[in-house]
Amino acid sequence: NQDKEWTVLQFAQGLSDSGAIRSASYGAPQILGSNYAMIGYASPQAMFTAFTSSIRAQFDGLVAFIQNAPTCLAGLRAKDFVKFAGCYNGPGQADAYGANIQAAYNAYNSVVAQLGAGGPSP
Numbered sequence: 174n175q176d177k178e179w180t181v182l183q184f185a186q187g188l189s190d191s192g193a194i195r196s197a198s199y200g201a202p203q204i205l206g207s208n209y210a211m212i213g214y215a216s217p218q219a220m221f222t223a224f225t226s227s228i229r230a231q232f233d234g235l236v237a238f239i240q241n242a243p244t245c246l247a248g249l250r251a252k253d254f255v256k257f258a259g260c261y262n263g264p265g266q267a268d269a270y271g272a273n274i275q276a277a278y279n280a281y282n283s284v285v286a287q288l289g290a291g292g293p294s295p
Contacts, residue, residue: 191217199224200231204238212237254278 185193194217195206204224206217212234214220223230238261239245248257255271262270 194218194221200234201228202231202235202238204231204234208238211241252278 182193182197185196195209198205199221204212204220206220209215209217209220212220214223220234224234239249242260245257245260248254248260253271254274255267258270258274259267
């Protein structure tokens, strides 16, 4: 429940604003606040403000995270989605997440092939 998540975050911010923001994940890509510097922000609060006000900032953060995580980037380039998932989400569910990413990749390629649209090459 998103409302409960915000309530817990606000409570934690009352204890330690920076600590609370660093310990939560944000936006569609669910990037942990402690990764703020890796994706180009000066502080966890700057990342929090950007992610809570802009889907573009969330997307840019995802791209920056992948670009700055060599294992993630190598996994994508090799189409080794388990490797990518292990880098991005941690090793606990890498096989499951990797399989989901592989299925989405395959579905995209199937649709593009059926349309004969010659969409973006995989």
